[in-house]
Amino acid sequence: MCNMPIGVENFRELIEGNYYFVDKTLFIKEMLDSRSKVTLFTRPRRFGKTLTMSMLKEFFDINTANSDIFDWLKISSAGKQYMQHKGKYPVIFLSMKAVAAGGYEETFSLLKAVVAKLYRQYEFLAKSAAISDDEKKYYVNVRQGNEFYSYADLVLSLGNLSNMLYRHYGVKTIVLIDEYDAPLQYAWEKGFYDEMVSFMRQFYSEVLKGNEALEFAVLTGVLRIAKESIFSGLNNLRICSVTSKSYNTAFGFTEEEVAGMAAALQHQDRLPELKEWYDGYNFSGADMYNSWSVIQYFQEGCKVGAYWVNTSGNGIIRKMLSGMEQERAEDLHRLMEWKTVAKQVSEGVIYEDIGRNSDDLYTLLLNAGYLKCVRIRDDLYGQEAELKIPNKEIYSLFGREILANMMSSGAVSGLRG
Template sequence: MEALQRLYPIGIQTFSKIREGNYLYIDKTEYIYQMTHSASSYVFLSRPRRFGKSLLTSTLHSYFSGRKDLFQGLAMERLEKEWIEYPVLHFDMSMAKHVDKERLERLLDFMLSDYERTFGLDPTAGDANLRLTRLIKCAYEKTGKKVVVLIDEYDAPLLDVVHEKENLGVLRNIMRNFYSPLKACDPYLKYVFLTGITKFSQLSIFSELNNIKNISMDEPYAAICGITEDEMLTQMKEDMGMLACEIEYFL
């Protein structure tokens, strides 16, 4: 019996790797086009762990980087006409799980230093918010394009200490400080997208940023992550049919 031919991206959360490696990708790009062309340029999405938030963020990274080649055959290829390349700052905060104050500050320093070198800035010690502000302005000035900021799992550093009053307060202040430029740098920002498990208002990190659109429970975006029954019956129809044949063969 012939085995299934398409590869499944088990554990792969990078959009470019899935597309370049010919893995199965459930097309969510119509939702992405709708989301990025809405009235809100600050968007938050909450979903449980292992629900596709990181892949969605990676897809946005490729889209705003102008990687038209990765979207061939997808809804985005039909919808998008311009394909403008914007500078993208992508922070994956899932790396900051199980950290204390010192380790969190080192991780933020590592992330900022990497982008500072990319845009020709000398990595310097200092407050994370000032460095992020300088980085956003520099990226805008050097490229002539507004900056896209993607923050995946914004709440990851806090979830492990959410019941530890002292540690929660310390780490929350660090993250609140780090995210604070997102309001002050609005003139230089094209789009800001954040994901997390907890609603952003619960952790009091973005109290100053009052223009975030929370789409977590919005019906038009209900299927932006995960796989729906309809997608299984359409985009995975061939795979489901071959699997059914294999099961019947072995029975």
């Protein structure tokens, strides 16, 4: 019997270990077909974003050219025009999920350490004939995290690394940035958002905007930070959110994939229970299951539970619930009765404006995975969505996290329990 890949986010480890595997490699085909220069995927936490990014790195990375782990997967049957890209590019894979500690100075120092660790993966650049002596000194300073390496050096670090790799290999670079918005969410919660967004705007622009060394880039996150605040001037950005039609089955499990897993594990009789508890997400018409919770369910011997607890950064939601108006509390109570509410939602979030628009909370709840979009239509003000709690797991978490915050703020006084 295969083990469930609890916490396994490295694609090679997943394939080479004795883990149950849902083959999502045709995502690579879709990426190559789209030819988007920069693509941002926003999905709830624990829907397989990091594993997908690891898969992209494993497929495209020039250092894995001789790997055969894709030979029996779906992408291998898609055609030579796709497999010819395997192992052809230098790849930069940076995770931002851990860049959150203390105040601005501590977070900035942590980012320097994360970038230094990234640079140490490319030790050959310090001796490359394609790199100038000054660039080699810069490389060593960043790699070692020297104290005298500056704010400007860090701003330029990803862009410079992509350029050095391009000249070393003679092939343009693929850039993968996982959880790109994690430092910004943390900074907003802790009160140093202005400083952090100013830095991150420059940090990302240097590698994503007008970079001749860039083949393409992929970013993942929970929220799309509005273009005006961080992606200003980036005209080559494609957004694929929970309401976008493209890639709508790439993250999470489809009903067919869950049925296949249940059959392989000889638990077909559990499908109705799985559907009640972990199905119900609607990514632009695609009915999706929470992959993390399905895996946990089978690992725990088909025991139902709210496995998604403590997987989301909910500081923003807690702030928005404090001092909640009675009208909004009634809407949330309506959701707890398995009813829908109609609200304006948007793909982009400008943190400075959070709290000014009473519907911002619902955009956050939708993108964070607490609500699903039953129906959506465009209107003069953007998009109006009919929103609903997706399943029993989220109903349980909704009551625990959302209503608990409402009660602590006094917003639920007078409502039915």
